[in-house]
Each structure stands twice: as structure tokens, then as C-alpha cells.
Amino acid sequence: MKGISKITQLLAQLKPLYKKHDKSLLFHGWHHIVFVRKKALKFASLIDADKLIVEAAALTHDLNHIIKSGSNPEIGMTLRKEFLSKAGFANEEINKIEHVIMEADIRIRNEKITPEGMALSDADTLFKCLPIMPIFFTSKYIAENKADIYKLARKIISEQEPLIKKGIYFYTDYAKKKYSDWAKCNLQLWKNVIDALEDDEIKEVMKSI
Numbered sequence: 001m002k003g004i005s006k007i008t009q010l011l012a013q014l015k016p017l018y019k020k021h022d023k024s025l026l027f028h029g030w031h032h033i034v035f036v037r038k039k040a041l042k043f044a045s046l047i048d049a050d051k052l053i054v055e056a057a058a059l060t061h062d063l064n065h066i067i068k069s070g071s072n073p074e075i076g077m078t079l080r081k082e083f084l085s086k087a088g089f090a091n092e093e094i095n096k097i098e099h100v101i102m103e104a105d106i107r108i109r110n111e112k113i114t115p116e117g118m119a120l121s122d123a124d125t126l127f128k129c130l131p132i133m134p135i136f137f138t139s140k141y142i143a144e145n146k147a148d149i150y151k152l153a154r155k156i157i158s159e160q161e162p163l164i165k166k167g168i169y170f171y172t173d174y175a176k177k178k179y180s181d182w183a184k185c186n187l188q189l190w191k192n193v194i195d196a197l198e199d200d201e202i203k204e205v206m207k208s209i
């Protein structure tokens with residue numbers, strides 16, 4: 001019961017904050033947080049992870065994007081602490097949530113992360129390889145982060161390919177079984193983007209748009 005009220009209080013703070021930023025957070029907006037929260041809870045229940053920690057981590061993991069677009073999770077640490085503390089989380093819980101968010105960061109995550117980190121990582125990573133991503137969200141990501149498509153393709157490949165090779169693109173058996181084809185297809189798409197951007201006629205097209 002205590003846990004439910006902390007999440008309710010966290011939601012009451014975060015929802016209006018995200019609403020204020022919905023014009024700029026085209027990719028990392030409230031829709032993303034809601035998706036990651038729900039999927040992370042589902043994965044958490046399958047691997048017996050602490051649901052309160054997972055839910056709080058999912059709700060706060062991208063606060064850095066409110067401070068600075070294109071930034072990394074460590075930038076959101078102070079703001080996260082502020083919101084979690086206001087919602088009634090104890091210091092010990094806040095430290096655990098922070099640890100889970102950092103260990104699930106796609107730039108550094110490895111084989112040895114906690115079940116809570118696995119649940120968060122699978123949900124956040126799944127969003128990146130959804131088949132609707134290239135159709136609806138990639139252009140939003142580019143607009144939100146003022147990204148260069150060539151650099152973005154390189155970033156995605158350099159982050160995601162080693163994880164597929166190491167077998168930790170997803171951690172839970174459920175996500176591995178259900179979504180690994182999406183992950184491989186997404187990676188191939190971005191490799192095709194790099195190939196396409198090296199073609200002279202396509203380069204010309206890109207310069208003119």
C-alpha cells in the first residue's frame with residue numbers, strides 16, 4: 001500500500017512536468033515513459049524483480065532529457081532524487097533506483113546487472129526497436145535532438161550490435177523470444193541507412209531536402 005502511494009505521488013509530479021515539455025520531447029515524451037513503465041512492470045513480474053524499484057526507475061529514467069536534449073542519464077540524477085524524495089522514497093530506495101537506471105544505460109550495460117536493471121533495460125531497449133520506430137519516431141528523434149542521420153545510424157549500430165553479439169540485447173527470456181527478430185531487423189535497417197548514405201545519388205537527394 002505504501003508503495004502504491006509513492007508511485008501515485010511520483011505520477012502526480014511527473015505527468016504535469018512532461019505535459020509542459022510535450023512539444024519538445026517528441027521522442028522521449030510521456031508516451032515513452034508510459035510504455036517503458038508498463039513493459040518494465042511486465043518483465044519485472046516474469047523475473048521476480050522488485051516492482052516498486054522498477055516502476056520508479058521507469059518513470060524517472062529519462063528526466064535528463066527534460067534538462068538537456070540528447071544528454072545521458074547521469075544529468076538527471078539530482079532532479080530524480082528531488083522527485084523521488086518528494087514522493088516519499090527513502091534514501092536507500094533512491095540509491096537503488098539510481099543504480100538500476102545507470103546499470104541499464106545502453107552505453108554501458110553488461111551481463112551482470114540486477115533483475116530490476118534487466119526489466120528496465122528490456123522495456124527501454126524494446127522501444128528503440130519497435131517496427132513502428134522508423135515510420136513514426138525516427139524523424140521525431142532527429143527533430144528532438146537535432147541529430148544528423150549519419151551520426152545517428154553510427155550511434156545505433158555501435159551501441160546495439162555488440163549487445164546482439166553478446167546475447168544481451170534483451171535479458172529476459174520472454175523479450176528475447178518475442179522481440180529478437182525486431183532487434184535484428186532494426187539493426188539491419190540502420191546498416192542499410194549507412195550504405196544508402198554512401199551512395200552519391202542518395203547523398204545528392206539528402207542535400208536537397
Ligand SMILES: [Fe+2]
Nearest residue numbers: 036061062124
Ligand atoms: Fe528511455
